[in-house]
Amino acid sequence: MNRPRSIVILTGAGISAESGIDTFRAGANGGPSLWEQHRVEDVATPEAFARDPDLVLRFYDMRRAAIQTKEPNAAHRALARLEREWAGPVTVVTQNVDDLHERGGSHAVIHMHGEHLSAWCTACDVRTRWTGALIDRPACPACGARALRPDIVWFGEIPYRMDAIQTLLADADLFVSIGTSGAVYPAAGFVRLARELGAQTLELNLERSQGSAWFDQTRLGPASEIVTAWVDELLG
Numbered sequence: 001m002n003r004p005r006s007i008v009i010l011t012g013a014g015i016s017a018e019s020g021i022d023t024f025r026a027g028a029n030g031g032p033s034l035w036e037q038h039r040v041e042d043v044a045t046p047e048a049f050a051r052d053p054d055l056v057l058r059f060y061d062m063r064r065a066a067i068q069t070k071e072p073n074a075a076h077r078a079l080a081r082l083e084r085e086w087a088g089p090v091t092v093v094t095q096n097v098d099d100l101h102e103r104g105g106s107h108a109v110i111h112m113h114g115e116h117l118s119a120w121c122t123a124c125d126v127r128t129r130w131t132g133a134l135i136d137r138p139a140c141p142a143c144g145a146r147a148l149r150p151d152i153v154w155f156g157e158i159p160y161r162m163d164a165i166q167t168l169l170a171d172a173d174l175f176v177s178i179g180t181s182g183a184v185y186p187a188a189g190f191v192r193l194a195r196e197l198g199a200q201t202l203e204l205n206l207e208r209s210q211g212s213a214w215f216d217q218t219r220l221g222p223a224s225e226i227v228t229a230w231v232d233e234l235l236g
């Protein structure tokens with residue numbers, strides 16, 4: 001590959017799998033994936049929240065509590081090192097709603113599917129950092145309304161910061177996808193967009209994904225090993 005300057009990295013659940021966070025679809029850790037344990041329609045749509053808010057709030061309260069017991073792994077830390085030491089811009093666009101990139105040391109992170117550690121007030125539209133539960137309908141610190149929901153992009157909702165992501169993809173010399181099955185759009189389409197706009201493309205994943213054919217190169221293995229090796233290679 002030619003030496004790139006600006007690097008955009010899309011990450012998915014696979015990068016957090018070795019930290020002990022379940023992936024959404026089969027293919028990691030041997031155990032059942034999240035969407036094998038819960039129906040998407042029951043917990044991850046606006047309709048589900050309207051129909052049975054307690055079920056949805058409990059589900060996200062459990063997930064929010066769980067991620068706070070997990071630690072970043074070598075792959076998160078390697079991307080932070082790349083951001084620190086690379087001469088050009090390095091941005092992580094993540095589909096993950098955990099905070100392991102930040103705790104691993106990355107600063108330029110876009111959470112396109114929202115964040116567990118944020119609550120969104122549907123009354124005043126203010127987002128507040130949130131580590132506790134939402135099931136008891138706590139008051140919004142900004143307006144006092146008891147109208148907080150998880151700040152998560154559910155199926156049927158529009159991912160965050162799409163304009164900024166398009167601009168990043170247009171400027172990218174290298175687009176790298178790590179630990180994502182390529183099953184969910186629009187993220188699954190980023191590789192094609194980046195290619196069309198002139199970037200080289202690299203996939204790092206445990207197994208071939210639905211989008212593998214679109215990448216110039218695919219390297220297979222656990223993220224903690226192959227991401228670290230790739231960063232070592234880039235930084236020489």
Ligand code: APR
Pocket residue numbers: 011012013014015017018023024025026027028029033095096113178179180181182183184204205206207208209221222223224
């Ligand atoms: N290292 C690298 N890749 C891994 C590892 C690992 N240790 N473990 C699993 N993977 C790979 C799997 O092979 C799979 O291709 O990570 C991918 C995880 O895929 P998904 O579970 O589908 O997760 P993701 O692609 O992030 O899902 C996208 O779907 O339900 C929604 O909103 C949710 O953001 C999520 C979106």
